[in-house]
Amino acid sequence: MIKSEAIQNLLARFESIACEYEGVECWSARELYPILGYAKWQTFENVLGKAKEACQNAGVETSNHFTGISKTILMPKGASKDIEDFMLTRYACYLVAQNGDPRKSEIAFAQNYFAVQTRVAEVIEQRLLDYDRVQARHKLAETEKRLSGVLYERGVDDKGFGIIRSKG
Incomplete structure (x- = not known):
């Protein structure tokens, strides 16, 4: 050894x-x-x-x-x-x-x-991908909050918001 x-x-x-x-x-x-x-x-x-x-x-x-x-x-x-x-x-x-x-x-x-x-390289790469994914989720959540706020201001109800969200 x-x-x-x-x-x-x-x-x-x-x-x-x-x-x-x-x-x-x-x-x-x-x-x-x-x-x-x-x-x-x-x-x-x-x-x-x-x-x-x-x-x-x-x-x-x-x-x-x-x-x-x-x-x-x-x-x-x-x-x-x-x-x-x-x-x-x-x-x-x-x-x-x-x-x-x-x-x-x-x-x-x-x-x-x-x-x-x-x-080590694989772990670093995976952590970077995980970080990017978490950042994308945060951005999506923020965008959805703003979108729902605007839609509710315009009179769209929960059902309408669900339809809009499902259409992308």
């Missing part, structure tokens, strides 16, 4: 490499793979491939979550080299975690982390 301080360390490392790419919160796959316990990029590329396939199989546009970019790295003796990287959305990171090696404690952490983050 992964210890509390290790969890805090992984969380801090994961959040510290987050960046904004074209207005979207993203993570560099090259920076992410060592945090997830992978020693070699080539091994992690297999996980990326599975995650992309899962994204595609879910009917989601892969390029919206796995954006290929090129990075320049410094080589020994002052040379530089362009390498392939991917900017991963939070959803892409979730898919990477789901397709990673669950025997790695870092992957197990990431799987739980994204399950919780997904649930």
Whole structure:
């Protein structure tokens, strides 16, 4: 079992490499793979491939979550080299975690982390929808009060008000 301080360390490392790419919160796959316990990029590329396939199989546009970019790295003796990287959305990171090696404690952490983050997002979205619904009900109640006041002033009785209300 992964210890509390290790969890805090992984969380801090994961959040510290987050960046904004074209207005979207993203993570560099090259920076992410060592945090997830992978020693070699080539091994992690297999996980990326599975995650992309899962994204595609879910009917989601892969390029919206796995954006290929090129990075320049410094080589020994002052040379530089362009390498392939991917900017991963939070959803892409979730898919990477789901397709990673669950025997790695870092992957197990990431799987739980994204399950919780997904649930938090769902709860927030539901609360926003509930708030909007309550606000709409209040507005409807106020509008109906004003309408009934105007209708009663004009001599419409309860039966007439019911007919008007049922017609919309």
